[in-house]
Amino acid sequence: MAVHVINEARRCLQCKKPLCQLKGCPIKTNIPEMIRLFLDGKTQEAGKMLFDNNPLSIVCSLVCDHENQCEGNCIQGKRKEGAAVQIPNIENYISDSYFDRIVLEKAPDTGKKVAIIGSGPAGITIAVKLAELGHRITVFERMDKIGGMMRYGIPAFRLPRNIIDRYQTKLREMGIHFRPNTTIGDALHLDDLFADGYDAVFIGTGVWRPRRPNCKGESLGNVHYAIDYLRNPEAYDLGDNVAIIGAGNSAIDVARTVVRGGARHVTLYARRQRIAASQRELDYAAVDGIELQQGMAIKEFTEEGPIFTPRIYDEQGNLIREEDPVLMPADSTIIAISQGPKDRIVSTTHDLNVSEYGLIVTDEDGRTTREGVFASGDVVIGAKNVVLAVNYSKRVAKAIDEYLKAKKF
Numbered sequence: 001m002a003v004h005v006i007n008e009a010r011r012c013l014q015c016k017k018p019l020c021q022l023k024g025c026p027i028k029t030n031i032p033e034m035i036r037l038f039l040d041g042k043t044q045e046a047g048k049m050l051f052d053n054n055p056l057s058i059v060c061s062l063v064c065d066h067e068n069q070c071e072g073n074c075i076q077g078k079r080k081e082g083a084a085v086q087i088p089n090i091e092n093y094i095s096d097s098y099f100d101r102i103v104l105e106k107a108p109d110t111g112k113k114v115a116i117i118g119s120g121p122a123g124i125t126i127a128v129k130l131a132e133l134g135h136r137i138t139v140f141e142r143m144d145k146i147g148g149m150m151r152y153g154i155p156a157f158r159l160p161r162n163i164i165d166r167y168q169t170k171l172r173e174m175g176i177h178f179r180p181n182t183t184i185g186d187a188l189h190l191d192d193l194f195a196d197g198y199d200a201v202f203i204g205t206g207v208w209r210p211r212r213p214n215c216k217g218e219s220l221g222n223v224h225y226a227i228d229y230l231r232n233p234e235a236y237d238l239g240d241n242v243a244i245i246g247a248g249n250s251a252i253d254v255a256r257t258v259v260r261g262g263a264r265h266v267t268l269y270a271r272r273q274r275i276a277a278s279q280r281e282l283d284y285a286a287v288d289g290i291e292l293q294q295g296m297a298i299k300e301f302t303e304e305g306p307i308f309t310p311r312i313y314d315e316q317g318n319l320i321r322e323e324d325p326v327l328m329p330a331d332s333t334i335i336a337i338s339q340g341p342k343d344r345i346v347s348t349t350h351d352l353n354v355s356e357y358g359l360i361v362t363d364e365d366g367r368t369t370r371e372g373v374f375a376s377g378d379v380v381i382g383a384k385n386v387v388l389a390v391n392y393s394k395r396v397a398k399a400i401d402e403y404l405k406a407k408k409f
């Protein structure tokens with residue numbers, strides 16, 4: 001692995017205008033600098049630079065959409081028969097070897113208390129950035145462990161859970177308090193946090209309400225929602241033949257998890273001809289033996305399997321006609337057509353505006369419509385990805401810090 005990574009690093013041309021970074025990376029990781037430091041034997045310095053720019057660097061090196069981002073824009077890959085530098089492998093090697101040695105250089109204690117609701121990428125980023133600035137941080141999390149969708153959504157075969165465990169240890173070392181199994185909007189409300197002396201509150205609660213197709217049969221015993229299934233796949237007895245509604249990246253994660261659970265026939269059903277998933281995910285689905293059927297609009301769920309209305313499209317993707325409904329036999333069906341936000345917090349407090357989809361309304365720096373309350377990540381921008389949640393949260397952390405400094409308490 002190490003030799004391979006060094007060879008890859010040596011292939012970097014140290015471009016003056018590095019498109020991998022400038023065009024490809026949503027968080028503008030300084031890729032040529034990372035590679036230069038690494039080749040100069042300054043791996044720890046490179047690791048620090050990566051962590052300062054992106055506290056979730058290890059995670060992003062494994063789960064970002066690299067072929068459309070850094071690698072996809074590497075000049076080496078644009079040459080005839082060329083191959084992009086394997087940037088994520090280099091980043092992973094550096095960040096992984098640095099992570100356990102991180103010592104957060106903290107500013108002197110400001111005495112200001114910040115409550116963070118949710119411990120996904122957004123909450124972790126805010127916690128790290130504000131702890132660094134000397135603020136006192138408590139993270140409230142509904143689940144028993146940190147990580148959000150990184151732990152309970154992205155399958156472990158793509159993102160090993162020990163990485164998230166290491167974050168939990170690291171946050172504790174940084175003096176960040178963690179309150180597990182605590183849902184804000186349940187016994188404790190957002191207003192209780194202010195009453196107890198928190199100076200600012202951050203909401204990074206993500207999107208955890210399954211989107212429903214609103215068809216008959218959704219409550220049957222053999223029908224499940226993707227987000228519930230992925231949280232704890234061992235709890236499910238799905239049978240041998242499993243149908244999955246949806247064909248985005250998350251649906252493929254579900255399908256590949258089902259295959260690893262032992263099911264022999266797994267089929268993804270896409271409503272349209274055009275598929276939302278990336279080519280790489282589709283390739284993995286194919287090698288895992290997962291079937292894909294396009295132009296199948298879900299009509300009803302039954303105990304014998306889902307019923308679809310087949311749709312015929314022309315080459316431009318326009319619907320030509322619908323055919324008679326067909327039953328596709330399956331032991332279980334999993335619905336994987338994205339998620340929206342829950343309203344636990346919003347419905348138990350005041351002055352927090354949401355969009356028509358229930359997403360929290362903020363300005364570009366994460367200020368909500370209620371003073372002292374900030375938000376970012378999926379609960380603001382909808383179901384997106386880790387690097388966007390981190391990038392946005394970096395800006396929001398600055399805005400919270402400015403708020404804490406400016407306000408006379």
Ligand SMILES: Cc1cc2nc3c(=O)[nH]c(=O)nc-3n(C[C@H](O)[C@H](O)[C@H](O)COP(=O)(O)OP(=O)(O)OC[C@H]3O[C@@H](n4cnc5c(N)ncnc54)[C@H](O)[C@@H]3O)c2cc1C
Pocket residue numbers: 063064065117118119120121122123140141142143146147148149150153154155182183184185204205206207208230249250251253254344345376377378379383384385386387389
């Ligand atoms: C199946 C699947 C696969 C994915 N694959 C990828 C991928 O390969 N690459 C990628 O970049 N992204 C991927 N994503 C998306 C990515 O995981 C999310 O965009 C990202 O985690 C959003 O971060 P967040 O912090 O906003 O929210 P989340 O990660 O959802 O974290 C929110 C946290 O808030 C907690 N919470 C919610 N409500 C409350 C409450 N009231 N009180 C206390 N705590 C609360 C939740 O338990 C959770 O821990 C995937 C998502 C799914 C579902």
Ligand code: SF4
Pocket residue numbers: 011012013014015018019020021031032073074075076085087
């Ligand atoms: S585009 Fe490729 S070759 Fe150029 S700096 Fe980035 S990684 Fe190196």
